[in-house]
Structure formats: structure tokens, C-alpha cells
Amino acid sequence: MTTATNMQHDADEVLLAFARAVRAAGVPVTHDRSASFLEATALVGLGDVAAVRTAGHATLCAGPDDLHRFDQVFEAF
Numbered sequence: 001m002t003t004a005t006n007m008q009h010d011a012d013e014v015l016l017a018f019a020r021a022v023r024a025a026g027v028p029v030t031h032d033r034s035a036s037f038l039e040a041t042a043l044v045g046l047g048d049v050a051a052v053r054t055a056g057h058a059t060l061c062a063g064p065d066d067l068h069r070f071d072q073v074f075e076a077f
Helices: 004-022 031-044 049-060 066-077
Strands: none
Touching: 004 031, 004 049, 004 066, 031 049, 049 066
């Protein structure tokens, strides 16, 4: 039986894998930024792709120079 808690845990694992991929692409993603990304996506929900992208821009990127690399990973992910 799949529970809401299990589904959230699975979603968090995918989001953290995404944050690791963004870091591997050269964006300085810290543990705190990853945690903020999880919190932000919990607020906006995963159903709105544009909101998830905006949440990632706001939490995972250190500045404008990181946006292009983030977007490349986002599109590939």
C-alpha cells in the first residue's frame, strides 16, 4: 500500500537527485539550498512545472550565472 508519506519521501528523493545533478553541472548547491528547495517545492506543489523551476532558481542558484546550467539540467531531468 502506497501512503502519502511514502509518495512524499519518493518525491523528495527525486528532488534531491535533481539538486545533486545541478551541483554536478557546476552550480554551487549546498545542503541548505537543497533543503530550501524541498521546502519551496512542498509549498508550490509538483504539479506546476514552472513553479518548480522558479523554486529551483530561487533556492539552488547562487546568482544569474547559474541559471543557464540549472535550466539545462532541468530540461534534461
